[in-house]
Each structure stands twice: as structure tokens, then as C-alpha cells.
Amino acid sequence: MDFRFSEGEEAFRQQVRQWLKQEIPQRWVELDPGIWEETEESWAIARQFHRKLGEKGWLAPAYPKEYGGLELSHMKRLILAEELAYNRAPVGVEVEITVNWVTPAILLFGTERQKKEYATRIARGDTIFCIGYSEPDAGSDLASVKTRAVEDGDDYVINGQKIWCSYAHLADYCWLAVRTDPDAPKHKGISVFIVDMKTPGITVRPLINILNHHSFNEVFFDDVRVPKENLVGQKNNGWYQVAIALDFERSSIGWAATNQRIIEELADYARETTRNGQPLAKDPLVRNQLAQLAVENEVARMMAYRIAWMYSKGLHPGYESSMSMVFVSELSRRTASIGMRILGHYGELDRGSKWAVLNARLARMSLSALSIGVGGGSNEIQRNIIAVRGLGLPRK
Amino acid sequence: MDLGLSEEQEMLKTSARDFLQKECPKQLVRQLDDSEEGHSPDLWRKMAEQGWMGLVFPEEYGGSGGSFLDLAVLLDEMGYNILPGPFFSAVILGGLPIALTGSEEQKMEFLPRLADGTTLLTLALTEPTAGYDAASVRTEATARNGEYVINGTKLFVPNANVADYLICVARTGKGDQAESSLTLLIIDARSPGVRITPLKTIARDRQCEVVFDNVVVSEKNILGRPNEAWPIVEEVLQKATVAKCAEMVGGAQAVLDMTVNYARERIQFDRPIGSFQAIQHYCADMASDVIGSRFLTYKAAWKTSEGLPAAADVAMAKAWTGEAYERVTLLGHQILGAIGFTMDHDMHLYYRRAKAGQTIFGDADFQRGIVARGQGL
Numbered sequence: 105m106d107f108r109f110s111e112g113e114e115a116f117r118q119q120v121r122q123w124l125k126q127e128i129p130q131r132w133v134e135l136d137p138g139i140w141e142e143t144e145e146s147w148a149i150a151r152q153f154h155r156k157l158g159e160k161g162w163l164a165p166a167y168p169k170e171y172g173g174l175e176l177s178h179m180k181r182l183i184l185a186e187e188l189a190y191n192r193a194p195v196g197v198e199v200e201i202t203v204n205w206v207t208p209a210i211l212l213f214g215t216e217r218q219k220k221e222y223a224t225r226i227a228r229g230d231t232i233f234c235i236g237y238s239e240p241d242a243g244s245d246l247a248s249v250k251t252r253a254v255e256d257g258d259d260y261v262i263n264g265q266k267i268w269c270s271y272a273h274l275a276d277y278c279w280l281a282v283r284t285d286p287d288a289p290k291h292k293g294i295s296v297f298i299v300d301m302k303t304p305g306i307t308v309r310p311l312i313n314i315l316n317h318h319s320f321n322e323v324f325f326d327d328v329r330v331p332k333e334n335l336v337g338q339k340n341n342g343w344y345q346v347a348i349a350l351d352f353e354r355s356s357i358g359w360a361a362t363n364q365r366i367i368e369e370l371a372d373y374a375r376e377t378t379r380n381g382q383p384l385a386k387d388p389l390v391r392n393q394l395a396q397l398a399v400e401n402e403v404a405r406m407m408a409y410r411i412a413w414m415y416s417k418g419l420h421p422g423y424e425s426s427m428s429m430v431f432v433s434e435l436s437r438r439t440a441s442i443g444m445r446i447l448g449h450y451g452e453l454d455r456g457s458k459w460a461v462l463n464a465r466l467a468r469m470s471l472s473a474l475s476i477g478v479g480g481g482s483n484e485i486q487r488n489i490i491a492v493r494g495l496g497l498p499r500k
Numbered sequence: 501m502d503l504g505l506s507e508e509q510e511m512l513k514t515s516a517r518d519f520l521q522k523e524c525p526k527q528l529v530r531q532l533d534d535s536e537e538g539h540s541p542d543l544w545r546k547m548a549e550q551g552w553m554g555l556v557f558p559e560e561y562g563g564s565g566g567s568f569l570d571l572a573v574l575l576d577e578m579g580y581n582i583l584p585g586p587f588f589s590a591v592i593l594g595g596l597p598i599a600l601t602g603s604e605e606q607k608m609e610f611l612p613r614l615a616d617g618t619t620l621l622t623l624a625l626t627e628p629t630a631g632y633d634a635a636s637v638r639t640e641a642t643a644r645n646g647e648y649v650i651n652g653t654k655l656f657v658p659n660a661n662v663a664d665y666l667i668c669v670a671r672t673g674k675g676d677q678a679e680s681s682l683t684l685l686i687i688d689a690r691s692p693g694v695r696i697t698p699l700k701t702i703a704r705d706r707q708c709e710v711v712f713d714n715v716v717v718s719e720k721n722i723l724g725r726p727n728e729a730w731p732i733v734e735e736v737l738q739k740a741t742v743a744k745c746a747e748m749v750g751g752a753q754a755v756l757d758m759t760v761n762y763a764r765e766r767i768q769f770d771r772p773i774g775s776f777q778a779i780q781h782y783c784a785d786m787a788s789d790v791i792g793s794r795f796l797t798y799k800a801a802w803k804t805s806e807g808l809p810a811a812a813d814v815a816m817a818k819a820w821t822g823e824a825y826e827r828v829t830l831l832g833h834q835i836l837g838a839i840g841f842t843m844d845h846d847m848h849l850y851y852r853r854a855k856a857g858q859t860i861f862g863d864a865d866f867q868r869g870i871v872a873r874g875q876g877l
């Protein structure tokens with residue numbers, strides 16, 4: 105056993121930190137957008153930052169060199185992800201979606217042309233994808249998507265509706281799961297397409313999220329023509345491809361690092377704030393709660409490290425990723441809840457309030473953390489996976 | 501980074517599991533739980549043959565020079581099989597202080613006999629305040645012509661009822677700080693004036709009251725330097741805390757395995773109860789608690805093994821593992837239904853130990869106090 109990073113890895117962490125210190129724009133720090141809080145201005149900064157990261161090879165460090173990656177080790181990627189999140193770099197879920205979910209599937213199932221065209225551009229930071237899986241009647245039960253794609257000459261013609269598509273109003277392409285064989289059993293008639301969001305017939309309608317921001321959308325497809333060459337992998341093999349894509353490296357280290365930062369800020373706050381004539385940090389209850397958060401976040405971090413370590417050993421974690429996600433998502437909610445309680449009345453102040461403390465991050469987090477543990481496979485689905493795949497409990 | 505055990509450690513783990521399954525079946529666990537001594541000399545002899553008691557002691561003292569991490573692996577399996585008896589108190593609470601601070605003579609006298617199974621030791625530290633702080637130590641050792649006279653009452657001394665020697669933490673002066681006047685003394689448990697009374701506990705661990713009533717020992721029995729015992733005690737406590745975590749991790753793993761097996765086999769409404777989501781989700785949470793405990797504990801054990809500063813990691817491990825083990829056993833009971841509420845089923849053996857493990861060496865609140873200090877609070 106050895107819980108240390110190697111010297112080279114530690115040096116890499118320092119390099120990343122140094123770089124982030126120089127490169128995170130001041131304006132971004134002022135705006136301080138949390139997850140799902142994009143604005144036009146913050147999005148523009150983020151897109152610029154993606155390209156900068158791309159130049160370093162740090163946007164998609166895992167990819168093969170021929171498609172613009174660095175083939176960076178699992179451990180260094182873990183470190184990179186940890187530092188990006190801890191330092192609140194302008195990198196949001198759009199990168200997770202595009203770089204960690206979509207592209208690995210393209211690299212695995214795509215044609216040479218698709219790999220060259222999309223992976224390379226994604227690695228440079230030029231292209232962002234959104235994901236079109238969910239529909240009004242297909243949430244957790246993703247295999248019941250109804251949006252149809254029908255062959256017509258050199259194209260497929262797509263009709264139907266997607267929902268909850270994050271960044272559909274900002275993305276260049278959609279990674280779209282549709283039904284190509286309505287007569288087959290529901291898992292066997294799904295295909296995946298790459299769809300240019302500028303294609304005629306696509307209508308994007310905003311949905312305002314709980315943070316009062318526009319991050320996700322309804323997307324309508326009316327006779328949208330997509331060239332056949334945009335089919336990814338085999339026709340009707342989409343369910344399998346989607347399942348694989350959902351299973352790609354998900355260590356959840358980013359959430360643990362985000363929590364780490366806010367727990368440290370809460371500790372600072374407790375040291376600096378006087379209540380009832382003494383520093384908050386002297387209050388036994390506050391100490392106990394902050395210590396418990398630190399302990400729990402250590403669990404979250406170790407669960408995430410475990411995933412990266414397993415990959416580095418050539419193993420393929422499955423239920424382990426689910427465990428990490430469930431744990432850290434629920435911990436994020438606890439962190440927000442306990443954090444707000446420690447702030448007392450100030451806890452409820454929203455961003456922009458004159459008296460807001462810690463930039464109202466905890467109040468915002470109490471809202472945003474509701475999405476972790478729902479999107480990308482709910483915690484109930486993840487617990488099903490742990491029980492059935494991890495512990496071998498019977499399905500029926 | 502390497503989060504896995506070495507090949508040798510895997511072998512130690514497997515051989516320990518096999519040995520304990522064979523030599524310490526639950527029937528024996530129950531028998532010992534119900535016995536007066538809570539100790540089987542026969543099993544102890546066999547464990548000595550395995551080299552377990554000498555695992556972490558240097559070869560020149562009859563040990564095999566294993567690492568603390570090796571010991572954690574062994575304790576993990578002992579917890580899995582809930583090994584009763586004085587291993588923990590003899591090796592960790594008794595052996596470690598001697599290895600850490602004993603004179604050459606003392607090491608030669610005690611460690612080989614501990615390793616070969618002929619001598620049992622334990623640590624007499626806590627007193628009626630039941631705290632692990634220096635100020636709680638009131639037992640006095642008064643110097644008198646090259647001897648010390650010891651008076652006081654120790655509480656929660658594990659396995660004192662079968663110990664040959666007690667390592668007593670006693671106050672030997674009136675230093676201005678509670679920490680600065682404590683001394684370790686090795687006391688023959690059969691000395692006149694030593695009165696040992698086992699306490700009845702729900703965990704059936706042999707916690708004892710030890711009264712020292714004008715007990716006289718030679719100053720040669722001082723372990724380490726007079727008045728400088730506290731740093732040694734702290735080091736032993738820190739190691740004992742991780743060691744206890746390792747045991748608890750094993751126990752929690754056993755409860756998870758036992759529960760999942762039951763959930764696969766128990767049929768209600770024509771299907772295994774393990775196919776009901778409520779049960780599945782309980783099991784998923786148990787698994788998560790076990791893994792979290794495992795990593796925090798092994799991280800602390802690894803740091804300890806490497807001689808790195810580990811106070812905060814040890815406190816985190818204990819804060820988490822103590823509560824997680826309890827949660828796991830509670831869910832285990834829930835999933836078993838009424839069968840878990842019987843003396844016949846093994847689950848309660850684990851639950852009782854989880855409850856005892858939670859408080860020993862400081863409960864989660866106490867440990868969080870240490871963590872908070874590490875956070876600069």
C-alpha cells in the first residue's frame with residue numbers, strides 16, 4: 105500500500121496549480137458562477153478557457169495523441185480534475201459531458217472520420233456537445249425513448265422531443281439517442297447520432313432551473329435531416345453504446361474537491377466570526393459539525409481515488425463509481441445544509457445581497473446540489489446498481 | 501499510489517481467515533463469551549504457533565519484524581471472525597509500550613514470552629472518569645527507598661483478569677501540567693494489593709476494574725523514563741485506535757457478507773427479500789459504509805506503518821468507522837428480522853462489539869475534536 109502520489113505526480117499538481125493561478129481570469133472569479141449558473145458572459149469566458157486548456161492538452165488529456173490528447177496517466181488526470189474543481193476553474197459540466205462522456209464513446213464506436221473530426225476538435229476546446237437522452241416519458245427508464253429516426257435516402261429523418269438537455273442552446277452538436285426500430289424489444293431498437301445543432305427543424309426552448317438560470321432545455325425535432333454518416337457505431341446498438349458511455353470514468357473527484365474547498369472556507373469563517381462573544385470556532389457544535397464534514401469528505405475523496413487507482417491497474421470499476429457518486433452527492437447536500445446552519449441567518453442570503461457571506465455559495469449550493477444524485481442516473485438507480493452488480497443481489 | 505495489499509499481506513489475510521474459521525468457530529466464540537476468563541489457552545497456543553503475537557516485534561525479540569500494516573491486516577480478519585480473548589490487549593496495549601520504550605533488558609524479558617504465548621500483558625490507563633486524557637490519571641506511585649508504592653483505581657482495563665503483567669500509568673510527581681508527571685510501571689498482576697474484578701459488559705469484552713492498594717514494585721519496573729510516560733501513552737493510544745478500527749472494518753465486512761447472503765436466500769412473497777429495493781438499498785449503504793471505513797482505516801494504518809504523522813487520519817478513521825460499524829450492524833439486524841433478535845443468530849455478537857468499539861479509545865465526538873484541531877479550529 106502507498107497512499108502517496110509519486111514525486112512526478114506531485115510536481116504535476118504544482119504545475120497545474122501554478123498555471124491555474126495565472127490563467128483563471130479575474131472576471132470569472134468576480135462572477136463566481138456555481139454549477140448550472142451560466143450566463144452569456146460566464147459562458148464566453150469558459151469557452152475561451154476551454155481553448156487555453158486545450159492548448160496545454162489538459163482539456164482532454166486522456167485521449168490518444170493522434171486525436172489531440174496527451175495519453176496522460178489516470179493518476180495525473182485525477183489530480184488535474186481535482187485541481188480544476190478545487191480552484192473553481194471555468195470548467196463546468198459541459199466539459200464533463202463533452203470530454204468524458206461523448207468523446208470516449210466516439211473513440212470507441214465511431215468511424216475514423218468521426219474520431220478525427222470530433223475528438224480532435226473537442227480536445228482543442230473548439231467543440232461542445234449536449235446530450236439528448238431524456239424525454240418526457242423516458243427518464244431513468246432511458247430505454248423507452250420514443251424520438252424516431254427513419255432512413256430516407258442518404259439521411260435519417262428525426263422527429264420527436266427531448267428534455268432536460270443541458271447547454272442545448274449553447275452547444276455545437278447533440279449526442280442523440282433515438283429509436284430506429286420501433287418493433288424490436290425496447291433495448292434493441294435504439295441508435296445514437298451526432299446532430300449539428302444548427303440543422304433546420306431543431307427548436308430549443310429554455311427551461312429555467314431551480315437557480316433561476318437557463319442551463320437546460322426542451323429540444324424539438326421536426327423532420328430534422330441527419331446524414332447517415334452521423335450514425336455512431338451500429339444501428340440499433342445504441343442502448344449498449346449509451347450504457348458504456350454512462351459508465352466511462354466517473355470518479356466524482358470534482359465534487360469531492362468542490363466540497364473540500366467550501367469546507368475549508370467554512371472553517372475560515374468559523375475562525376473569523378464572533379458569535380455570543382466568542383469565535384464560532386470555539387462552539388463545540390460547530391467544531392463537531394465541521395470535523396464531521398471533513399471526515400465525510402475524506403471518505404468521498406478516497407472513494408474517488410479508488411476509481412482512478414482501479415483504472416490505473418487496468419481494472420474496470422462499475423458499481424464502485426455508483427458508490428462514489430451516491431456518497432458525494434448526498435454529502436454535497438449535507439455540506440450545504442450544515443454550512444447554512446453554521447452561517448445562521450446569513451445562510452439564506454442570496455448572491456448579490458449586500459450582507460451575503462462566502463458569496464452566498466452555500467445557499468446556491470443548497471439548490472444546485474439537488475441536481476447531483478438525480479441527473480446522470482439517480483441515486484436510487486445507482487443503489488440498484490451497487491446492490492445487483494456489486495453485491496450480487498437478485499433482480500427478481 | 502497503490503491502494504491494494506501486497507501479495508504477502510493477501511496471503512496473511514487468507515491464512516488468518518482460514519485459521520480462524522477452523523480454530524475459532526462461532527461456537528467457541530460463544531463459549532468464551534460465556535466463560536469466566538474469556539480466554540482459551542489452547543487457541544492462544546495455536547495462535548502463537550502462527551507467529552501472530554510476535555508479528556510486529558523485531559526478530560531479536562522473538563518476533564517476525566512485520567509492519568504495523570501487516571498487523572492491521574491480521575486485526576481486520578480477527579474482527580471478521582470476532583476473535584475473543586486478549587490478543588488486542590496483550591500485543592497492542594501491552595507489547596507496544598515495551599517495544600517503544602522498554603530497556604534492552606525489559607524487551608528481552610517480555611517480548612519473546614509475549615511472542616511465544618507464555619506471557620500476557622495489558623495496559624492499566626483509564627480511571628473512573630473513563631477519559632483518555634492525562635488529567636484523568638490519579639493513581640499515584642510514590643517513591644520509597646528504590647521502590648514505588650502504588651495506590652489507585654483503574655477502570656476499563658481490558659483482559660486484566662488473565663494478564664500476567666499490568667503496565668500501569670501512574671502519577672509520580674506534582675508537575676504543573678497533567679502530562680508531565682506520569683510514569684509507566686510494569687506490575688506483576690499477582691502482587692499483593694492488586695485486586696482485579698471483571699466488569700459485566702454487553703459486549704462480553706473483559707473490561708476490568710483494577711485496584712492498587714499499597715502495591716510495591718521495584719524502581720527497576722519503570723518502563724521508559726520516569727515522568728515522561730505521556731508521549732508514549734499517546735503513541736500507543738493512537739496505534740491502538742487504528743488497530744481497533746482495523747478490527748471494526750473486519751467486523752463490518754462480516755456483517756455485510758452475512759446480511760447479503762441472508763437476503764439472497766430468505767424468501768418472502770415468493771421471492772428473495774434481496775430482490776426488494778428497500779433491502780437492496782440498505783445493502784448498498786452498508787457496502788458504502790464498509791468501503792469508506794476500509795479506506796480511512798487503511799490510510800491511517802499505512803501512515804502509522806510508515807512513521808508519518810497520522811493523528812488527524814487516525815481520528816478521522818475512528819470517527820467514521822465507529823459510527824459506520826454501528827450503522828452497518830443496525831441495518832444488518834433490520835434485514836434479518838426477528839431471527840436477528842435471538843441469541844442463536846450471530847448478528848448480535850457483532851452488534852455488541854460495534855457498540856463497545858465505538859467508545860473505546862474515544863468515541864466519534866472525541867475524535868472529531870481532534871479532527872477539528874487539525875482543521876485549525
Ligand SMILES: Cc1cc2nc3c(=O)[nH]c(=O)nc-3n(C[C@H](O)[C@H](O)[C@H](O)COP(=O)(O)OP(=O)(O)OC[C@H]3O[C@@H](n4cnc5c(N)ncnc54)[C@H](O)[C@@H]3O)c2cc1C
Pocket residue numbers: 140234235236237238239242243244245267268269270271320475478479480481482483484485488777
Ligand atoms: C441539472 C440536470 C441536468 C440534466 N441534463 C441532462 C442532459 O443534458 N441530457 C439529458 O438527456 N438528460 C439530462 N438530465 C435528465 C436526467 O438524466 C434525468 O433527470 C434522470 O435520468 C432521471 O430521470 P427523471 O428526472 O425523469 O426522473 P424519473 O426517472 O421519473 O425518476 C423519479 C424518481 O423515481 C425514481 N426511480 C425511477 N426509476 C426507479 C427504479 N427503477 N428504482 C428506484 N427508483 C426509481 C428516481 O430515482 C427518482 O427518485 C438532467 C437532469 C438534471 C437534474
